[in-house]
Amino acid sequence: MFPPGHSRTLDPDASIRATDNDAALARLSAVQKGYIEDPFVKHLVPRAHLQPARPPLINIGTFVRSHGIDLLVEEWLLMAKASGKKAQIVSLGAGSDTRFWRLETGTLKDEFVKYIEVDFTEITTKKAMSIRKSKEMNALLGGAQVSLNYCVLAGGGTGLRSSKYHLIPADLRAPPSQALGSTLTSIEADEGPVLSPSLPTLIIFECVLAYMSMEASSTLLEWFIGYASSDAGVLGCVIYEMFNLQDSFGKMMVNNLKARSVTLPGAEPFPTLDSLVKRFTDVGFSAGRALTLKEIKRTYVDQPELERISKVEFLDETEELDLVLDHYAISWGLYIGNGSASTWGHWGLKQKRD
Template sequence: MHNANPDGDEAIRQTNSDAAVARLSAAQKGYISDPFVRFLLPRGAHLQPPRPPLINVGTYVRSEGIDQLVNQWLELCERDGKQCQIVSLGAGSDTRFWRIAAGARANVLAKYVEVDFAENTTKKAMAIRKSKELGVLLGNQDDVSLSNGGTTLHSPVYHLLPADLRRNPSESLAPLLASSSSDGSPMLSNALPTLLLFECVLAYMHPEDSDALIAWFVEYFSTEQSGVLGGLVYEMFGLQDAFGKVMHTNLKARNVSLPGVEPYASVASLPTRFTRHGFTTSHAITLRDIRRSCVNQSELERISHLELLDEVEELDLVLEHYAVTWGVKVNCVDAQALWREWGFKPSRN
């Protein structure tokens, strides 16, 4: 565990606000559909000007890529006749639970757990309690409760938990996930397919801390013979070049460092994040390749008409430094064929 730097922690939390504002901008310009993001924005964020086209397109590609994999995860579980669990680590102002809960596969979700700094979970819990649109998707209001001084929120499916992910998971996560109901059963069943989401979180952690986090989940889900554990990471990588130096300098000026990026100099190195923990399969793809190969031509044409994008070379340069890595650990040999299907499919135009 690496000692926290209070100023650095505040700066990391600010990156969540940046991402939320970027998402609102992309939604307002018509790149993505997210009716829930405005309810979770930090105070005053809606007053900020729209982001430039480069940021909007990047937000679109990120969103499209992660959505494809998460939706496919839900689809595979549905096909297998199973409910699933999703654990979003460093979730910030993310709206994914509400987008799933309002969609066609809401019933596939047995549990959706979000973990973040207590400062972030307090703000999110307050926003959820204030918003009728968010609250109604949590189910019966009698079954929704706040605890731990407003840092924690529980509902039948959705749970919001405060933790510092850099701490030993046995001390920070284990007690939080120990029980969620009157019968004392654990919040997460190790028999249900479970997807771990890491969107722009591991880059801010030291590699040994993120390794310990993934190893803890692997151990948690290793006791059930039919268990399936998936991991999905979105982050920057390969920052040893001129672009990376500029990014490091800009972030350093804001008191943000990226210790988690250092071991990953290339796309080929990214899957080791999961394979070294015994995952059955793991792959990685840059956002540039997602945009080129995995987004329908009709969609690319649609977004090209939203705003004029002059700097296509600059866009490619940015997208080449962000990647989505996904992997799955399947304990049961019979289930491996199904889960090998999980991944990006070339777009059919």
């Protein structure tokens, strides 16, 4: 029990951090039902075997989201290989994401040299301990070679550091030079900075920027542009988030989140796909593109895969599914700092059907 006058909302970020648990449970459900493969998410969800399945609506949305982002990440790694360079990936607001481990056990594991995750200290601390408890996940980081504290001088076990994987605690709303600059640009022995400005770098935001002010997110994107441009680098950015919140369905989504003390200051300025693209060009990206999950499901998923997921569960709410998928988008932006447009200009989702 809380004493009289005590508020459970003293921590204004608790409700935002709780959304990561929702995402982890949704992914776990999609895995358990057979929509997607992820042998690692169970290690990051307490009592995973006891968690109830999510409705088909959520499972299908999780599949489309994962499928679209997976395609963009995989193509980035393949294009880096074609350019003769290794890639770097930075997942900002990574939460319970398992992409590093899925890539590290896949065919593209040798195409990237660094994978960096950043999130609130409370989340990175919890994730660091879960990883250390998992023999399977920890072994892929180098086992005993992994440091539990992100920074040797800062105790507490709030992150992890290995030769290839970094889990960094930071508040992305703070000025990037303070939150990330000193960490990402610091020199690692004889290997250069943690994040090299000369290598093709992909940054990923999955349901992150919607919880930040547009000013804070723009500053963050501009920092990465500036860092990449300091050594004629190539920068890609993938953003997944809700949008189009001005119609009746969008307002219902907003009200449901407000009931959980979650607001979306970073989603309100982007009511259309064009506005999502303009966000990239406004901060210095060379080009951008945006698609709703509805369009990705309809046009960018292979027909055999679409037929497979249609048989996983019975869904009698197709209209509601379309409404939900029409209010989430995956957008991607590209900054080319070394004139290699012929190599990187084709990066993006490719249509499977008309």
